[in-house]
Amino acid sequence: MFRNAVITGACGGLGQSLARQLIAQGTHVALVGMNRTALQALADLAPERCRIYTPDVSDAHAMQTMASDWLTQHGAPDLVVANAGVAGGFDTTEAQDLAVMRRMLEINLLGVATTFQPFLGAMHSSGQSGALVGVASIAGWRGMPGNGAYCASKAGLIAYLQSLRAELRRSPITVHTINPGYLRTALTAGNTFAMPGLLEPDDAARALLQGVARGREHIVLPRHVGWLSRTLSLLPARWHDHILLGQPRKPRAGQAGATDIPGLTTPPTHHDR
Template identity: 40%
Template sequence: MTGRPGHADRVFITGASSGIGAALAREYAARGAVLGLVARRRALLAELAASLPNPGRHRVYALDVCDHAALAQAAADFIEAHGGADIVVANAGISHGTLTELPQDLPVFAAIFATNVNAMAATFAPFIAPMKTQSGPCRLVGIGSVAGVRGLRGAGAYCASKAAVRTYCESLRLELRGSNIRVVTIAPGNIDTPMTRNNRFPMPFLMSAERFATQAAAAIARGDSYRVLPWQMGLVAKLLRLLPNAVFDAVFSRAPTKQRKEEA
């Protein structure tokens, strides 16, 4: 929780219908929060909301986060209904392998950036001005990935988008320094979700979505600027960053590639 004594936190989560988003929804609902749940799949959102404590308190918004007007309308509705928001989690994301040499993958590249990066800014934008008028601490949370630490073969779009998330959130953190809003970047490692189950490569230190959500919520409450979960993957990421390019290229040029969209 962010520390509003005697009040439930108001939490707005995109990509909430499954995986990390659904796990965070369950975590915050168990803590007594009121939720705004955003995803494209209305049936899954409704099912999730019905399974949470106090289901009548939560609001469901079935929309595509790339529709910025619809996203802004959902944000306005949530703010009006609950008098503001304390935590906004921009979690919506997609992942496909891409090969730059294939023209059919260029639209996939654009879609990944539209969802993983542009929609994050569109998620945060409607909340910043209202948050600044609130008396308590607020959080804007960007869900990145350890995949943003170094580029991986066949995953140029996804890796680049997650690198952009980290840098974007860093810039936003500086913009909001001195306000009551903390910008938190959470970089998941290997988390057991429907998205990662399609991966065709080993996933060391695999963490359940539920355990991830508990640890992420703690990092968000502290206002951590950047946190890798699980922590072991943070060490791996630092080591990868330190590897000389020649060594990195020799090792990872032979790694299995991420599944492309048309292979799904």
């Protein structure tokens, strides 16, 4: 299906599932992530077809160095999946949380552009068809209380992918927006609120790859959660806000159940509320 793929966030739940499935199909895979041990376990499945890279995806120079090495070793990819992402609660009243928002935007939004940019020239020059895949979220469709940083990063990503798709319409390179609902990964492990349609990473990865191969530009995982979210959005904003305010909030950095945010050098301290 795909011969040459680059995956960021390859050590996370969805990223690992994507990598395993592509490796099983015989694809050459650039494994990009921060956990070398997890990446090595994947690379061991096909050492001759995999390479490990551990840059910060928001560091343009580091990403260009990574891309240069991969292009030299394996040539232009026909699939680039910008999957790296972080999540966490956010409270605008806390000055310390501004660092969380900045880091989240760097990884979730800027990190997608720094992932695509170094490969675009080579993909154009190859003359072959290729796919750029950005993993956004249905959280980017509407802001949710206590989750403003994450929602903003994913809403911005959706808009960026729309722009890039329009720019590449006359080329053989397609742009795909993936909007997952809830996946059973480390990013959702600390959630205490209801997660309708919770999907296993292997199932999500399979649907993602099949959808991209078929040329689907917008993929919601799973579909029925997208329908539910769209239906709720038809409610008056005041009603919708009231429903969301009744739900528990996602843990913020430093709180029990919070997920790690790489590069957050000064974790926030919080007041009890």
